[in-house]
Amino acid sequence: MSSAQSRQDATRGVLFTFIAFVIWGLFPLYWKPLHHIPALQILCHRIVWSALFVAGILTVRHNWAWLGEAVRQPQKLAIFGLSSLMLSLNWLIYIWAVNAGHVVEASLGYFINPLFNVLLGRLFLAEKLTPIQRSAVLLAAAGVAWITWTSGTVPLIALSLAATFGLYGLLRKKAPLASLEGLALETFLMAPLALAALLWFQWQGQGAFLNEAISSDVLLVGAGVVTAVPLLLFAAGARRLKLATVGLIQYIGPTIQLALGVWLFGEPFDSAKLLGFCLIWLALLLYSAAGLLSMRQQKRSAAAA
Numbered sequence: 001m002s003s004a005q006s007r008q009d010a011t012r013g014v015l016f017t018f019i020a021f022v023i024w025g026l027f028p029l030y031w032k033p034l035h036h037i038p039a040l041q042i043l044c045h046r047i048v049w050s051a052l053f054v055a056g057i058l059t060v061r062h063n064w065a066w067l068g069e070a071v072r073q074p075q076k077l078a079i080f081g082l083s084s085l086m087l088s089l090n091w092l093i094y095i096w097a098v099n100a101g102h103v104v105e106a107s108l109g110y111f112i113n114p115l116f117n118v119l120l121g122r123l124f125l126a127e128k129l130t131p132i133q134r135s136a137v138l139l140a141a142a143g144v145a146w147i148t149w150t151s152g153t154v155p156l157i158a159l160s161l162a163a164t165f166g167l168y169g170l171l172r173k174k175a176p177l178a179s180l181e182g183l184a185l186e187t188f189l190m191a192p193l194a195l196a197a198l199l200w201f202q203w204q205g206q207g208a209f210l211n212e213a214i215s216s217d218v219l220l221v222g223a224g225v226v227t228a229v230p231l232l233l234f235a236a237g238a239r240r241l242k243l244a245t246v247g248l249i250q251y252i253g254p255t256i257q258l259a260l261g262v263w264l265f266g267e268p269f270d271s272a273k274l275l276g277f278c279l280i281w282l283a284l285l286l287y288s289a290a291g292l293l294s295m296r297q298q299k300r301s302a303a304a305a
Contacts, residue, residue: 013240017249020234023226025256028106028265030226031098034219037208039096041201042220044194045209046091049224051187057228058184066181076175077189083171084186090164097157103261104269108147109161110254111280114247115140115287116162120170132290136283143279150272179235183228247291251284 034042058064070076097106115137121127129137148154172182201207209220238246258277261267 009240013237014245014249015237016233017237017241017246018252020230020237021249021252022256023230023233025253026260027094027226028098028103028257028260030219030223031095032265034216035099037212037216037220039092039099041198041208042095042223043088043092044197044201045220046095046223046227047088047187047190047194048198049221050183050227051191051224053224053228054180054184054187057180057232063181066177067185070177070181070185079171079175080177080182080185081189083168083175083182084189086164086168086171087186088190090161090168093157093160093164097161101265101267102157103257103265104267104273105155105157106161107254107257107261108155108277108280109158110165110257111251111277111284112140112144112158113162113165114250115280115283116166117169118287120166124170125173130290132286132293136286136290139283139286140280143276143283146279147273147276150276179231180228183231248288 031042070080094106097103118127118129118133119137122129144155144159177185198207198209202209209217262269
């Protein structure tokens with residue numbers, strides 16, 4: 001590949017990844033109009049319609065061969081069962097948090113997620129922490145402790161989002177699968193339960209689908225599209241970029257969420273909470289700097305070789 005083509009490919013990668021994180025950052029605007037519907041029902045619709053949407057994409061691409069192989073591997077299937085559970089819990093907590101007026105705390109969860117991943121890597125994958133990474137984790141812990149002390153409550157929403165998404169990523173490392181196929185398998189595993197729950201809600205007269213405004217029905221069906229599209233964009237972008245670049249772009253999502261929570265939804269964000277966030281942002285700055293430094297050292301080593 002020529003240098004011009006390489007630059008063009010990297011530019012596309014940045015664009016795709018940027019759009020993906022902007023969409024994820026704007027998710028509160030999508031879930032808020034559904035605040036009158038229980039979060040569990042929204043989650044079930046998201047799973048079912050996502051499964052149908054990705055099944056359609058797989059059909060158009062004639063890309064079903066991988067599924068037979070995956071089903072014949074019980075251990076891999078079990079890991080994906082756990083990863084789909086973690087992903088579903090993450091989605092449920094996030095949807096509930098947004099519609100219950102906790103967008104700011106939800107954004108905190110995704111700010112600390114990269115550092116939580118570092119900690120999980122140390123605990124479960126025996127990955128060594130550099131001094132900078134160790135400092136970043138301690139700073140983030142100090143930020144969470146400060147928010148807990150000044151507010152009088154542990155930020156359970158943020159910690160739960162970081163934990164479920166971090167564990168989801170850890171499980172996916174144990175059973176790697178391409179982005180689209182991974183989402184397909186996860187939603188296929190959860191779809192029967194989600195569909196059964198939706199049928200139960202309808203039978204009990206509690207189902208929102210077709211019993212609310214048409215706009216609500218459209219948003220529930222569209223949940224499958226808004227789930228899959230940014231994931232596909234992210235996959236297309238990440239393939240073209242270095243991990244350090246993706247690591248910098250990923251903060252766009254929670255930054256947009258934080259801005260929406262404070263300026264659009266009017267959630268409280270006093271100076272004490274700001275100080276806690278600043279400690280976490282400083283930790284992320286150290287973490288990102290460590291990633292860039294590592295990337296430069298690798299380039300120098302490669303050039304020397």
